[in-house]
Amino acid sequence: MVIEQFKDEFIDEVMSDEWQEEILPHKQMMAYYRCAIMEVETKFRVLNEELSLCYDRNPIESIHSRLKSNASITKKLKLKGYPINVETMEKYLYDIAGLRVVCSFKLDIYHLAQCLLQQDDIRLVKKKDYIQNPKANGYRSLHLIIEVPIFLENEKKWVKVEVQFRTLAMDFWASLEHKLRYKKVIDDDKESYIAHQLLGCAQMCNDLDDKMSSIKEYLE
Numbered sequence: 312m313v314i315e316q317f318k319d320e321f322i323d324e325v326m327s328d329e330w331q332e333e334i335l336p337h338k339q340m341m342a343y344y345r346c347a348i349m350e351v352e353t354k355f356r357v358l359n360e361e362l363s364l365c366y367d368r369n370p371i372e373s374i375h376s377r378l379k380s381n382a383s384i385t386k387k388l389k390l391k392g393y394p395i396n397v398e399t400m401e402k403y404l405y406d407i408a409g410l411r412v413v414c415s416f417k418l419d420i421y422h423l424a425q426c427l428l429q430q431d432d433i434r435l436v437k438k439k440d441y442i443q444n445p446k447a448n449g450y451r452s453l454h455l456i457i458e459v460p461i462f463l464e465n466e467k468k469w470v471k472v473e474v475q476f477r478t479l480a481m482d483f484w485a486s487l488e489h490k491l492r493y494k495k496v497i498d499d500d501k502e503s504y505i506a507h508q509l510l511g512c513a514q515m516c517n518d519l520d521d522k523m524s525s526i527k528e529y530l531e
């Protein structure tokens with residue numbers, strides 16, 4: 312299993328003026344998010360170990376984690392019209408701590424999600440199943456917003472983490488779609504052609520997933 316941090320967010324950033332009043336609480340909160348990522352990542356590593364003993368294969372191909380950058384946090388709070396402070400970021404942003412779990416097969420996604428959610432220190436905040444209900448552009452993935460407790464010196468703190476589950480094929484599509492579209496202004500006349508092509512690719516990825524699963528079932 313490959314475990315890596317995506318993006319550059321563990322780098323110490325220069326704080327923008329908006330946070331000057333709250334630099335310390337903000338730093339502290341970001342440390343809690345980092346701890347929450349570690350907690351949830353460990354849970355998946357443990358599950359991967361256990362399931363590989365039971366079924367003789369690893370259901371997880373890779374885990375990627377990221378902490379949202381201060382610039383992105385500030386931008387998102389502004390966009391949503393909330394004041395820039397630690398309280399609003401904790402209350403209104405659900406994706407500051409993020410994990411992406413890439414699985415071998417669709418069924419592994421649901422099994423892992425179920426195993427995670429039945430743990431008695433995990434709270435489910437929100438679930439979006441873009442596998443059962445893909446987005447109009449073809450995006451597929453299972454998103455869970457969970458809360459995990461972080462045990463501090465004198466208290467227990469519940470921290471939100473976004474977990475995205477994808478198969479290799481879903482991840483392939485989403486990564487390239489993001490790369491092709493990110494920060495690009497696409498001409499109106501090209502837009503519908505590109506959207507159509509990407510939707511077709513998403514369908515092919517889904518067909519691949521289903522075909523691979525049926526080969527697995529056949530072998531079993």
Ligand code: GTP
Nearest residue numbers: 406439446448450454475484485486487488489490
């Ligand atoms: P954000 O405010 O962007 O976090 O979105 P949201 O609150 O509507 O949540 P949603 O669960 O729909 O999406 C959250 C994350 O899923 C995004 O930040 C992306 O990482 C991923 N995602 C959602 N839609 C797409 C998509 O169409 N393409 C790609 N490549 N990734 C997507």
Ligand code: MG
Nearest residue numbers: 405406407473
């Ligand atoms: Mg997001």
